[in-house]
């Protein structure tokens with residue numbers, strides 16, 4: 001189980017995340033919503049370790065991981081996807097995924113083996129390429145992909161890590177209407193079949209309705225609502241803070 | 251063969267042909283080329299290929315800029331020199347000096363890495379510059395130990411010197427005319443093969459390294475260190491590891507060079523010019539591929555050894571023409587080398603190998 005306690009971060013004078021306390025359980029998909037600049041991505045950065053909090057703690061299975069590096073947190077099972085495209089641009093699509101598989105299997109330290117000779121890693125890579133329907137693109141450079149495919153590769157790399165906690169930051173933004181459902185059903189199956197803990201930052205209300213077991217609303221860095229989708233959507237504060245911002249028209 | 255090259259061939263027809271030609275020329279250098287100068291050039295090429303390739307491990311594969319590479323090269327060279335002076339002439343001295351040089355390089359690289367790579371990769375460049383300058387000053391100041399600016403000359407095992415005779419190459423003759431072989435194998439030639447064999451081994455080792463899971467992580471870090479960290483690779487550890495490995499290989503190359511030259515001095519091993527040379531070799535040949543280091547090292551060493559001669563004879567031939575003889579004066583060779591460099595970077599931004607390979 002993942003937990004944040006009074007997590008805050010201040011950038012200069014601006015309190016981007018303000019005392020957020022929250023628990024995330026296995027098998028549960030939590031949608032994190034809020035207007036632009038609410039602190040959703042920053043909250044992710046605090047949990048996965050890219051940004052150090054000004055105060056507060058992050059706990060995983062009861063252990064304090066607040067001081068661990070991003071790499072160490074990933075090795076403990078926190079997988080983080082990014083809102084901004086964040087790939088290895090000069091490497092191939094398959095190699096991007098292979099590197100993530102290799103990381104999750106802790107094989108990066110081998111100096112004198114040949115990476116290409118590692119059959120099990122290769123098989124896992126092909127498997128993921130097929131699941132995200134990108135097998136035909138495997139040899140292309142990540143930088144050459146269309147934006148939608150880059151977003152898909154982003155998701156594929158997260159899948160390749162096989163973490164216990166999946167953090168998706170607007171995974172389908174920029175994807176076409178045909179591409180998005182592929183990714184969304186993959187995300188759905190993680191929680192349904194895998195019993196994984198899934199955190200999903202998402203703007204699209206139909207997606208949230210279809211997938212979320214629970215909704216968290218952030219506004220100006222504060223956690224202003226937390227509960228079952230039906231209940232949270234009704235709340236005044238959500239109507240004002242979130243839907244009132246014109247984001248409901250999606 | 252493919253296995254020996256770790257499945258990472260030169261790639262591209264022209265590069266493969268060039269690499270094969272280089273390999274054959276170096277492998278048979280003592281019997282193909284005449285004179286000690288040619289053999290000396292060949293040995294220099296062997297050593298510099300290793301030095302440039304080990305620098306490419308940092309620059310081209312891991313995206314780390316270091317100015318201390320010649321310092322590690324020097325550590326290996328001075329290790330052999332000092333042990334040969336103090337332990338007396340012998341193979342034990344060579345082995346001990348090589349091991350000591352490599353060990354010192356590893357420790358120093360580790361310390362520098364721990365201090366600077368934890369902060370930021372660019373900090374590493376500055377620290378290496380400072381440490382390398384300090385060591386260069388130290389070496390010229392501590393002249394009782396290091397021989398100062400004059401450097402050190404020492405004796406290597408007799409079996410590796412020109413005086414030794416290791417028999418002759420079996421001769422093939424057709425109708426009484428010597429076709430092939432027949433040369434005396436001097437210790438100098440044995441020494442050359444020690445350098446050649448050592449360089450070949452180190453090169454194949456590096457080729458394996460860059461195609462290992464570890465090598466792939468380095469490339470990932472070069473491409474996007476932020477993401478490499480976030481998928482679970484501790485970037486700092488990988489950077490420190492490669493800087494240590496690269497330093498050790500540079501030191502080993504330095505030891506080979508010292509065994510060949512029987513002399514070490516600040517100019518030949520520690521100088522800033524040499525640092526620039528290896529940078530040029532890597533950039534001209536093509537960063538991020540070890541084959542680029544091979545092509546770059548060969549081109550640069552040949553240019554340095556023979557460009558002056560070529561220019562000299564060209565100037566003589568054009569003595570009657572205006573201006574050209576002055577431009578081609580052998581003393582202006584550096585100018586031409588600089589021009590060649592600028593042109594090659596302009597036309598081949600991905601290096602010669604990158605250009606010839608095209609897009610794979």
Ligand SMILES: Nc1ncnc2c1ncn2[C@@H]1O[C@H](COP(=O)(O)OP(=O)(O)OP(=O)(O)O)[C@@H](O)[C@H]1O
Pocket residue numbers: 011016034035036037038039040041042043083
């Ligand atoms: N590294 C940083 N330095 C300074 N300010 C930052 C930094 N990261 C985020 N911020 C600020 O923190 C606030 C929250 O940003 P954040 O990216 O977390 O919002 P978000 O909820 O993800 O928004 P969006 O829906 O647009 O992705 C913004 O005002 C942003 O400008």
Ligand SMILES: [Mg+2]
Pocket residue numbers: 040041042083169
């Ligand atoms: Mg965001």
